Amino acid sequence: MRFVVYGAGAVGGVIAARLHLGGEDVQVVARGEHLSTIREDGLRLVTADGESVARVPAAGRLADLDVGSDSAVVVAVKSHQTAGVMHDVARSTPPDVTLVSAQNGVANEAVLARGRAHVVGMVVMLPASHLEPGVVVQGSSNVPGLLDVGRYPGGTSERAEAVAAGLRGGGFDSVVRPDIMAWKHRKLMMNLGNAAGAACAPGPERDRLVDLAVEEGEAVLAAAGIPVVSRARDDERRGDLLDTSRMRERGGGSTWQSLRRGTGDVEVDYLNGEVSLLGRLHGVPTPVNDLLRDAAWRLAATRAEPGSLSAADLLEELEL
Numbered sequence: 001m002r003f004v005v006y007g008a009g010a011v012g013g014v015i016a017a018r019l020h021l022g023g024e025d026v027q028v029v030a031r032g033e034h035l036s037t038i039r040e041d042g043l044r045l046v047t048a049d050g051e052s053v054a055r056v057p058a059a060g061r062l063a064d065l066d067v068g069s070d071s072a073v074v075v076a077v078k079s080h081q082t083a084g085v086m087h088d089v090a091r092s093t094p095p096d097v098t099l100v101s102a103q104n105g106v107a108n109e110a111v112l113a114r115g116r117a118h119v120v121g122m123v124v125m126l127p128a129s130h131l132e133p134g135v136v137v138q139g140s141s142n143v144p145g146l147l148d149v150g151r152y153p154g155g156t157s158e159r160a161e162a163v164a165a166g167l168r169g170g171g172f173d174s175v176v177r178p179d180i181m182a183w184k185h186r187k188l189m190m191n192l193g194n195a196a197g198a199a200c201a202p203g204p205e206r207d208r209l210v211d212l213a214v215e216e217g218e219a220v221l222a223a224a225g226i227p228v229v230s231r232a233r234d235d236e237r238r239g240d241l242l243d244t245s246r247m248r249e250r251g252g253g254s255t256w257q258s259l260r261r262g263t264g265d266v267e268v269d270y271l272n273g274e275v276s277l278l279g280r281l282h283g284v285p286t287p288v289n290d291l292l293r294d295a296a297w298r299l300a301a302t303r304a305e306p307g308s309l310s311a312a313d314l315l316e317e318l319e320l
């Protein structure tokens, strides 16, 4: 299988660089200064053990790359950017191409499946950052990431097996799972902390907000009857495989990085907003996730610094 990573940012960039270094056939789609730097100097991967440069073919759209039926297009843009990727996929990929969602949230696979039949979901446990054009940082120093995959909406497939094999070649831990969306819903619960982690400084009030957001998340999944793997099973899967202790300075999570880069937008509609949506569909109030979503957007829209809202003030707004 050949790989095209669509969105060579934090996650996509680390995946692309490692696949390339593992000997896989990899091309990337990027844009702006990041694209021009990759074209001129290669994609620079920074890890706790040093730096390497992946000289991969890079373009701003799929038509300028070589994409065939044997390609897997690994979609690694933020969830609110997925629809744009699918316009390009419609124009420039064969019907039997494989699409892989290397994204948080649980809405992307359905968007990919509107356009193509062979969709693979991925649980992305890969701490990474991208704050500088041409550079991606791998946050974990032993296993770079746990990237379990599975056929969407369920089951396994030869394509999912081939994707996992390629990822293992790049040094990732990757298991094929027949119930990948149940695992992705567990990961969604973890990402309910992204908005607070981006908007507020660390502290007990922020922790309280995250706990409340997760309580709401668990309640809406139960009300909706959505299968989700248990926290214990997820903890057991992760174990202590990821070690971020040597790369503490990488900054915050993916939503924090959007604020730090001043992109003007955030992915939270597909994280906290997913809980709000399910709450509205199933009659469960979700004031905490509504508030956190809006708080993150407030900072993104004004290009304010991450961490500049007070978690104590947000808790007060909730009038608990």
Ligand SMILES: NC(=O)C1=CN([C@@H]2O[C@H](COP(=O)(O)OP(=O)(O)OC[C@H]3O[C@@H](n4cnc5c(N)ncnc54)[C@H](OP(=O)(O)O)[C@@H]3O)[C@@H](O)[C@H]2O)C=CC1
Residues within 6 Å of the ligand: 006, 007, 008, 009, 010, 011, 012, 029, 030, 031, 032, 034, 060, 076, 077, 078, 079, 081, 084, 085, 102, 103, 104, 105, 124, 125, 126, 127, 128, 129, 130, 253, 254, 257, 263, 267
């Ligand atoms: N960062 C992390 O540690 C983790 C992230 N995730 C998830 O992985 C997914 C990707 O996040 P992350 O890697 O952080 O995001 P990034 O913003 O770092 O990377 C996405 C990249 O895609 C580019 N892009 C977006 N749309 C297009 C387009 N149409 N054409 C070309 N390039 C495009 C972006 O460019 P531009 O900057 O110009 O928008 C950016 O370079 C998200 O779902 C996130 O939640 C999961 C686990 C960990």
Ligand SMILES: CC(C)(CO)C(=O)C(=O)O
Residues within 6 Å of the ligand: 104, 124, 126, 127, 128, 190, 191, 194, 252, 253, 254, 255
């Ligand atoms: C788990 C975490 C926080 C890893 O960086 C993540 O998924 C993200 O940054 O979105």
